Amino acid sequence: MKRLMMIGFGAMAEEVLKLLPEGMVLGWVVATERSRDRIARQVGNQVQVITAVAACDGRPDLVLECAGQAGVRAHGAAVLQRGWDLMMISIGALADRQLADQLYAAAAIGKARLHALPGAIAGIDGLAAAREGGLHQVTYTCRKNPQSWRGSPAESMIDLATIKQPQVFFEGTARQAALTFPANANVAATIALASLGLDGIRVQLVVDPFTTTNQHQIEAYGRFGEMSIQLCGKPLDNNPKTSTLAALSVVRACRQSVSTLVI
Ligand SMILES: NC(=O)C1=CN([C@@H]2O[C@H](COP(=O)(O)OP(=O)(O)OC[C@H]3O[C@@H](n4cnc5c(N)ncnc54)[C@H](O)[C@@H]3O)[C@@H](O)[C@H]2O)C=CC1
Numbered sequence: 499m500k501r502l503m504m505i506g507f508g509a510m511a512e513e514v515l516k517l518l519p520e521g522m523v524l525g526w527v528v529a530t531e532r533s534r535d536r537i538a539r540q541v542g543n544q545v546q547v548i549t550a551v552a553a554c555d556g557r558p559d560l561v562l563e564c565a566g567q568a569g570v571r572a573h574g575a576a577v578l579q580r581g582w583d584l585m586m587i588s589i590g591a592l593a594d595r596q597l598a599d600q601l602y603a604a605a606a607i608g609k610a611r612l613h614a615l616p617g618a619i620a621g622i623d624g625l626a627a628a629r630e631g632g633l634h635q636v637t638y639t640c641r642k643n644p645q646s647w648r649g650s651p652a653e654s655m656i657d658l659a660t661i662k663q664p665q666v667f668f669e670g671t672a673r674q675a676a677l678t679f680p681a682n683a684n685v686a687a688t689i690a691l692a693s694l695g696l697d698g699i700r701v702q703l704v705v706d707p708f709t710t711t712n713q714h715q716i717e718a719y720g721r722f723g724e725m726s727i728q729l730c731g732k733p734l735d736n737n738p739k740t741s742t743l744a745a746l747s748v749v750r751a752c753r754q755s756v757s758t759l760v761i
């Protein structure tokens with residue numbers, strides 16, 4: 499039986515736990531001090547709930563981060579330094595140059611690797627392959643309803659309560675998007691890292707009162723040809739910012755860790 503460590507235990511982690519494949523159990527949750535007791539009651543006494551990776555009483559087979567940029571900052575290096583690979587969902591954390599350097603240095607010390615999970619978007623495999631032959635241009639547009647932008651800096655850029663038509667409220671690089679919208683622009687960072695880099699792709703963020711889904715659109719051109727991907731993802735019930743597919747991409751990482759055929 500493989501044992502999983504989860505860093506963060508919010509909406510996404512709860513969904514992942516419901517769908518954990520056979521052959522894997524949750525062994526550890528790394529939580530904030532504030533949420534530790536609540537999570538311990540939720541996951542039961544077979545799971546060790548800790549607030550620092552150093553308190554882990556064993557060796558996890560898989561470490562998954564579902565804790566946002568703050569969680570990556572707090573625990574990412576400690577995981578990698580121990581020689582444990584880290585599966586990251588909060589890819590936007592890598593837009594912070596200092597944090598990225600710290601993680602890569604820790605990975606070098608531990609001879610560990612960082613895995614960027616595709617999250618709420620599809621097509622990362624094709625994009626990363628296309629890059630090998632030369633990409634000319636990549637653009638990404640993210641469209642969500644006003645509710646999904648609540649609690650983000652969009653609130654100070656646009657009046658979400660009165661919006662009547664779809665409106666672009668941010669245009670910039672993936673790095674700018676990921677640093678400004680840590681809970682909403684991880685996909686932008688993932689697409690950028692798989693293609694032309696955090697400063698190499700154009701990102702548009704749109705608020706759309708007519709959509710009920712989290713929409714992600716990639717347009718890419720290169721020696722391989724052209725790629726156009728549109729994904730309309732249903733948000734998670736208990737977090738409208740997060741698409742269900744992002745949680746399912748974490749479940750897939752668990753499946754890959756226990757399957758003979760990795761796909
Ligand atoms: N790559 C992708 O496609 C996507 C990535 N994400 C990322 O996934 C993260 C998690 O999503 P949700 O579960 O929906 O968010 P959430 O806000 O429901 O849960 C995040 C959890 O992490 C915990 N946390 C925060 N700082 C922590 C720390 N230092 N140590 C341990 N736990 C900590 C919080 O207490 C909270 O329970 C988002 O913050 C976002 O960064 C979200 C959607 C898509």
Ligand SMILES: O=C([O-])CC(=O)C(=O)O
Pocket residue numbers: 618680681682683684685686712731739740741742744
């Ligand atoms: O879940 C989504 O639709 C995408 C998201 O929040 C992100 O890119 O951070």
